[in-house]
Amino acid sequence: MNGTRDIDDTAASDPDGSFDPREAAKLLDQTTRQARRRLDLSSPQLSLVGATAALLALGAVWLSVRGQHPYKGPTAAGLLVMYGILACWIATAVTFQRRALSGVSGRSVRQQRAFGAAIVTALVAVSVFQGVLHHDGVSNAIVYGIYPLTAQLIAMGAVAAGLQAAREDWPAFGIAIAVMCVAAGGAFAGPRGVWLIDGIGLCVVVLGYSVAQAWLRRR
Amino acid sequence: MTLDALDPLIHVPARLQIVATLAALPEGDALSFPRLQDLIGLTPGNLITHLRKLEDAGYLATEKSGNGPASRTSVALTHRGRAALNTYTAAIRRLLDGL
Numbered sequence: 627m628n629g630t631r632d633i634d635d636t637a638a639s640d641p642d643g644s645f646d647p648r649e650a651a652k653l654l655d656q657t658t659r660q661a662r663r664r665l666d667l668s669s670p671q672l673s674l675v676g677a678t679a680a681l682l683a684l685g686a687v688w689l690s691v692r693g694q695h696p697y698k699g700p701t702a703a704g705l706l707v708m709y710g711i712l713a714c715w716i717a718t719a720v721t722f723q724r725r726a727l728s729g730v731s732g733r734s735v736r737q738q739r740a741f742g743a744a745i746v747t748a749l750v751a752v753s754v755f756q757g758v759l760h761h762d763g764v765s766n767a768i769v770y771g772i773y774p775l776t777a778q779l780i781a782m783g784a785v786a787a788g789l790q791a792a793r794e795d796w797p798a799f800g801i802a803i804a805v806m807c808v809a810a811g812g813a814f815a816g817p818r819g820v821w822l823i824d825g826i827g828l829c830v831v832v833l834g835y836s837v838a839q840a841w842l843r844r845r
Numbered sequence: 846m847t848l849d850a851l852d853p854l855i856h857v858p859a860r861l862q863i864v865a866t867l868a869a870l871p872e873g874d875a876l877s878f879p880r881l882q883d884l885i886g887l888t889p890g891n892l893i894t895h896l897r898k899l900e901d902a903g904y905l906a907t908e909k910s911g912n913g914p915a916s917r918t919s920v921a922l923t924h925r926g927r928a929a930l931n932t933y934t935a936a937i938r939r940l941l942d943g944l
Contacts, residue, residue, distance in 0.1 A: 645856055647940050654934065657862045661869035661884060729880025731919055733873035793871065 663843065665730065667723050667738070668798075670843070673836035677829045679715035683708040684775070684825030688818065691771070697817045699770030741789045748781035771817020775824055779809035797838050804831045850940065854902050855933045859887055859895045864930050867905060867922040875908065875921035896920060904929055 663669075690704025691697065700708070727735060752774065759769045783806035790799035808827030815823040855864055862885050870876060876884075882892055899905045904926030908919045922930075 645858060647851070647937055650851075650856060650858075650861060651937050651941055653858060653861055654865050654937070657865040657885075658869060661866040664884060665869055729877035729883075730870065730874055731877070732870075732875050732921070734871055735874075 659843070665726055667726050667734075668839065669722070670836045670840040672719060672722050673832050673839060675718060676715060677832035677836060679711050680828035680832060681825050683711040683715075684821045684828070686711070688821035688825065691818050691821065694818065697767045697771055699766050700821075737789060737792065741785065744785045744788075745782055748785055749778060752777045752781055767817040772813050772820050775820055776809045776813045779824065779828075780806050783809065797835065797842070801831060801835045804834075850936045852929055852933045852936075854898065854904065855929060857895075859885075859891065860899060862887075863892075863895055863899065864904065864922065864926060867920065868927060868930050870922070872924075872927070875919035878918040878920060881920055899926065 686707035687700045687704045690701040691699070723738070727738065755777070756769060756774055759773060783802045787799055787802035787806070790796075790802055805828065808824055808831060812820045812823040812827055855861055863881070866881065866884050867876060878889075878892070882889060885892065887895070896905065896907065900907055903923060905920055905922050908921075910917050910919070
């Protein structure tokens with residue numbers, strides 16, 4: 627069979643049949659690193675793509691609203707670019723995670739499914755509430771400016787923080803908290819600036835995570 | 846410290862790879878037989894032989910679901926297996942420090 631090999635109890639051992647402890651330590655380290663890398667649900671490269679996608683998607687919306695006086699909301703072209711970039715990013719992330727979870731069953735898979743359901747529910751709830759705000763005559767600056775991005779990021783950050791706390795993945799937990807801080811802080815930039823500030827903030831946070839992941843993998 | 850301090854069940858290249866790979870999964874997760882084979886690169890017959898030895902020692906648990914061609918075997922490291930790998934890792938570090 628291609629790519630497979632036979633190793634019996636004495637293979638890769640010294641001529642006298644013993645398995646050199648130095649070789650064993652090296653094999654243990656290599657195997658652990660390789661398994662973690664191939665079973666990991668995220669990677670520094672994936673985070674790098676996510677950081678770029680966040681900056682480009684929110685930057686596109688900012689370009690479409692920055693000259694509006696009074697504020698009306700993102701244009702159709704701005705939204706199209708944003709959703710297009712987000713769709714590409716989601717497809718990339720889902721493909722990567724499916725590959726990592728291939729053949730894996732148990733707690734991680736159940737957690738990932740529950741996380742997906744919680745995120746979708748949170749995003750639908752945020753959108754429903756946005757409709758309520760519009761229906762009650764709240765200004766466009768809130769309904770189509772400050773509220774949607776801020777609320778979605780805080781909701782997604784809270785759900786992600788809960789999952790990462792359960793998994794005891796503290797770097798990822800820190801990123802989820804940082805996303806909520808960016809969202810809350812970005813709201814002070816107003817309906818136009820919120821898109822740019824959140825885009826830059828998310829890009830910086832996710833880039834930092836990408837660097838941290840790369841460093842943790844090299845240790 | 847001598848080589849005798851190293852668990853003979855784990856201190857074999859193929860079984861060390863199996864245990865280290867399964868330990869990379871979070872506790873409570875299992876790996877299908879084909880994915881484990883893909884990660885380690887052993888032939889199916891060889892992998893089965895080593896899995897049996899580890900299962901007999903209580904280091905891992907296998908679970909078969911489904912029937913016929915659709916059947917699927919999953920392998921997971923037990924609490925005992927994880928503890929054995931931790932002990933083995935500590936022993937090998939002490940051994941190498943002493944060299």
